[in-house]
Amino acid sequence: MGEPRIIELAPRPLPKDLTPNVFMAECPTRRVLDRVADKWAVLILILLADGTKRFNVLKRMIGGVSQKMLSQTLKSLERDGLVSRRVIPTVPVTVEYSITPLGRTLHAAVDPLRIWAETHIAAVEASQTRYDRGMDQDG
Amino acid sequence: MGEPRIIELAPRPLPKDLTPNVFMAECPTRRVLDRVADKWAVLILILLADGTKRFNVLKRMIGGVSQKMLSQTLKSLERDGLVSRRVIPTVPVTVEYSITPLGRTLHAAVDPLRIWAETHIAAVEASQTRYDRGMDQDG
DNA sequence: TATGCTAGTATCCGATGGCGACTAGATAGC
């Protein structure tokens, strides 16, 4: 095996106003898509868009989420500026999570997904049944 | 440990027109959301919405996708009725993937996500920098 | 004969996610 030759395909530097492109593995928008394309993040965002909520309230509202994933997801949503966290010094201490204005713009983009899932579920399930039948018998 | 008593909480059968609810762990829409909230599925859907493409073309267009994930994701998208697969008996055999009408409705719901990622990337990165600085020093 | 093309599958291994136990500080009950 000879050493693979790295061939420079871009003779000129990239244009200054280079548009973000999710299809490039290294593009920052890919990381954003990664974050957005996350079940728990989507559900949290939808719930918080409806109003500020405490940790355990979210936990109870989101069926099947683990504490680890909830706290992890909230932390990265906060880091991304989509959710804000407010500690209230009661006893025991309570923590309130709210959606930020930026988060609200994302919610607007994400909510159609929930709508889609809820409206097209029947079509998807029908297709799955058809597909699985075709696997056993001859298609 | 006494046997846990299962208490029937629904004395009457659930209403017929029970609305799907993504927040219930067992709701079929949750599985759909799970599928949709997938980086690769989103990218494939966006590419196929622009026109039919072969396996290796998709592979080349989607930076960083492995063959395993590409074939796996295409298979489940096909099962869900979102993309269709056509084998063309050339030599070597080629396989064409196209978006279905159902897939096109999902694409309409998913594309805003890409738009959002591409327009708000700067705000997200700024927030991340702010957050990470706040972790080192005192917030 | 060896290599490349096509569209995958098989296998190994590190990363990710889920589960349950555990933390802290104050309060309620025995």
Place this chain on the structure above:
DNA sequence: GCTATCTAGTCGCCATCGGATACTAGCATA
């Protein structure tokens, strides 16, 4: 006083998931 409980998490263990690499099959080319 001692234990249980509430809050919002963290920690460790383990199963599954995702990625990298190697391999398949049939034909064309060097």
